[in-house]
Each structure stands twice: as C-alpha cells, then as structure tokens.
Amino acid sequence: MNKNPAIPAGDLDHLSIAVPDLKAAAEFYRDTFGCEVSDPIDLPERNMRIVYVTLANTKIELMEPTDSSSTLAKFIERNPDGGLHHICLTTPDVDIAAEQATAEKLRVIGKGTSHHGRALFFLHPKDALGTLIEIEEEN
Amino acid sequence: MNKNPAIPAGDLDHLSIAVPDLKAAAEFYRDTFGCEVSDPIDLPERNMRIVYVTLANTKIELMEPTDSSSTLAKFIERNPDGGLHHICLTTPDVDIAAEQATAEKLRVIGKGTSHHGRALFFLHPKDALGTLIEIEEEN
Numbered sequence: 001m002n003k004n005p006a007i008p009a010g011d012l013d014h015l016s017i018a019v020p021d022l023k024a025a026a027e028f029y030r031d032t033f034g035c036e037v038s039d040p041i042d043l044p045e046r047n048m049r050i051v052y053v054t055l056a057n058t059k060i061e062l063m064e065p066t067d068s069s070s071t072l073a074k075f076i077e078r079n080p081d082g083g084l085h086h087i088c089l090t091t092p093d094v095d096i097a098a099e100q101a102t103a104e105k106l107r108v109i110g111k112g113t114s115h116h117g118r119a120l121f122f123l124h125p126k127d128a129l130g131t132l133i134e135i136e137e138e139n
Numbered sequence: 140m141n142k143n144p145a146i147p148a149g150d151l152d153h154l155s156i157a158v159p160d161l162k163a164a165a166e167f168y169r170d171t172f173g174c175e176v177s178d179p180i181d182l183p184e185r186n187m188r189i190v191y192v193t194l195a196n197t198k199i200e201l202m203e204p205t206d207s208s209s210t211l212a213k214f215i216e217r218n219p220d221g222g223l224h225h226i227c228l229t230t231p232d233v234d235i236a237a238e239q240a241t242a243e244k245l246r247v248i249g250k251g252t253s254h255h256g257r258a259l260f261f262l263h264p265k266d267a268l269g270t271l272i273e274i275e276e277e278n
Contacts, residue, residue, distance in 0.1 A: 005173030011196045015154055015226060019268050028268060032245070033228065034144030055228070057150045057196045081269030084223035087154060089172065089194070106171070129158050129167060130220030 006100035007123075010090040013136050014052070014059045018075050019082040022049055022064035029053045029060070043115055048072055061088075086122070086132035094119035094137040101135075145239035146262075149229040152275050153191070153198045157214050158221040161188055161203035168192045168199065182254055187211055200227075225261070225271035233258035233276040240274075 019025035026037045036054040043050060047067035053060040063085065065073035075085060091097045098108045098121050107124035114120050120136040158164035165176045175193040182189060186206035192199040202224065204212035214224060230236045237247045237260050246263035253259050259275040 005169075006171050007173075009172035009174055009194060012151070012154070012194050012199075015151070015223075017268065017270055025268050030144075032145050032240075032243070033148035034146075035148055055148060055151050060151075060226075079269055081265060083264075083269040084154075084226070087199075087223070101171075104171070126220060129156065129164050130218055130222040131156055 006104045006106065007089075007091050007097040007135055009135075010092070010138055012058050013088040013090050013134075014061045015087045016061040016063055016085045016134075017082060018072055018079065018085040019062050019064055020076050020080060022051060022062060025062045025064070025082065026051045026053075029062070035060075041115065042066075046070075086134055088120075088134035088136050090138045091135050092138055094121060094135060097121075097135055145243045145245065146228075146230050146236040146274055148274075149231070149277055151197050152227040152229050152273075153200045154226045155200040155202055155224045155273075156221060157211055157218065157224040158201050158203055159215050159219060161190060161201060164201045164203070164221065165190045165192075168201070174199075180254065181205075185209075225273055227259075227273035227275050229277045230274050231277055233260060233274060236260075236274055 022040060029035045030037045038052040041050050047065060047070040048063050049066055050061055050063045063072060065076055101108050106127045109122045109124050111121040114136060118137045120134055123133045125132045161179060168174045169176045177191040180189050186204060186209040187202050188205055189200055189202045202211060204215055240247050245266045248261045248263050250260040257276045259273055262272045264271045
C-alpha cells in the first residue's frame with residue numbers, strides 16, 4: 001500500500017449508469033431488486049435528470065440525458081440500451097488530490113461542485129485504464 | 140419499494156473493470172488511490188486473471204483475459220484501454236432469485252459458482268438496461 005497516494009480513496013460513493021428512459025430504469029431497480037429509488041432530480045446545468053438507487057453499502061446513480069447534444073446523449077447514441085458510465089470515489093480533500101494528480105501527469109477534468117455542494121473532479125479515462133472516475137470530497 | 144421483488148438486492152459486492160494489463164492496473168489503484176490490492180488470482184476455467192481492490196465499503200475486481208478468444212478478450216479488443224464491465228449485487232438465495240427472475244421473463248445466464256464457492260448468475264444486459272449484472276449469494 002502506497003503511503004502517499006495522489007488521491008487517497010475512501011468509499012465508492014456511487015456508480016453511474018446512463019439510461020435512455022429514467023422512469024423505466026427507476027421502475028426496473030425498484031421492482032426487480034426491491035431497492036429504494038429517489039424522486040427524479042433535474043440537473044439542467046448538466047443536461048441530465050437523475051435518480052439515486054439505494055443499496056445497503058452504496059448507491060447507483062441512473063442518468064438520463066435531457067439535451068441531444070450532450071456527452072451523455074452521445075453515450076446513449078452509442079449504447080441505446082444504456083450502460084455503465086462512471087464510478088465515484090471519495091477523498092478527504094479534493095483540492096489537494098487534484099493538485100497531486102496533476103503533478104503525477106493525470107489529467108484532471110470537469111473540476112466543480114456536485115448538486116449536494118461537494119467539490120469534485122474527474123480523471124480523464126485515458127489516464128485511468130479506460131474508466132471515467134469521479135473524485136468527490138468526503139462528507 | 141416493492142415488497143416482493145424477483146431478486147431482493149443487498150450490497151454491491153463488487154464492480155468489475157476489464158483491463159489489458161493486470162499488473163499495471165493493480166499498480167495504478169495501489170499507487171494513485173492508496174488502495175489495498177490482492178495478489179493476482181488465476182481463474183483458468185474463466186480464461187482470466189483477477190485482483191481485488193479494497194475500498195472502504197466495497198471492492199473493485201480488475202480482470203485481465205488470459206485467452207484471446209474469450210468474451211472478455213473481445214471486450215478488450217473493443218475497449219483497448221479497458222473499461223467498466225459489470226456490477227455484482229448480493230441476494231439472500233440465488234436459486235429462488237433465478238427462478239423468480241425467469242418467471243418475470245428476465246434472461247438468467249451463466250448460472251454457476253464463484254471461486255469463493257458462492258452461487259451466482261448473470262442477468263442478460265438486454266433485460267437490464269444495458270448493464271451486465273451479476274447476482275451472487277450473500278455470505
């Protein structure tokens with residue numbers, strides 16, 4: 001175990017699945033798995049609408065694009081049934097993590113704040129084994 | 140919340156990421172995120188080699204194909220950097236869940252046993268919003 005990792009990771013805060021039809025997806029998770037599913041949350045600044053599915057140890061974010069030109073809409077064009085989109089890990093301090101990641105030549109993209117007000121960024125998938133990884137500050 | 144779901148889900152047991160180079164992937168998760176990473180586990184009957192990455196609340200399975208004709212090898216051909224492959228949810232009784240899923244016209248594929256000896260199956264991604272979902276019996 002590395003004692004000084006660039007982005008010390010804690011929890012899997014959530015994993016995100018892009019879906020073409022949020023209502024159908026929410027019903028699928030509620031009816032098939034018996035999961036609690038949140039009401040839809042509109043995120044117009046991100047051109048999407050989401051729900052959270054509660055699992056015992058983490059949550060799933062289901063995301064539906066609301067704008068045909070967004071990156072998420074293009075993902076759905078390539079994956080019309082939907083598909084796994086990204087994972088989100090927590091870290092104690094997002095600013096320090098972003099600085100240390102940059103120092104290690106990892107591309108930090110989309111630095112901002114979540115709709116819960118938590119600082120976040122993404123690692124470029126080309127620098128993270130093909131996986132889009134969101135890094136969000138711990139609660 | 141559905142009181143009688145076909146596949147009552149508990150935890151996210153793990154999420155799985157396909158990678159072209161298991162050693163490099165294990166180092167990335169250890170060095171960048173400071174995660175504990177298991178020794179490699181060879182699964183010749185599944186034509187793959189895996190490691191587990193420990194997060195505070197769940198784990199990530201990194202999978203490298205060991206046979207060029209396997210489904211996983213073809214996934215890597217389509218995603219040469221690697222990518223998110225499947226998620227695994229736990230349920231109290233896999234046999235009952237498989238029966239109830241089939242009764243609801245969900246295609247149950249790959250029924251078997253994990254290398255830990257836990258019963259499992261997969262839901263066909265076409266029946267699960269484009270996501271390959273593994274269902275594994277709770278410990």
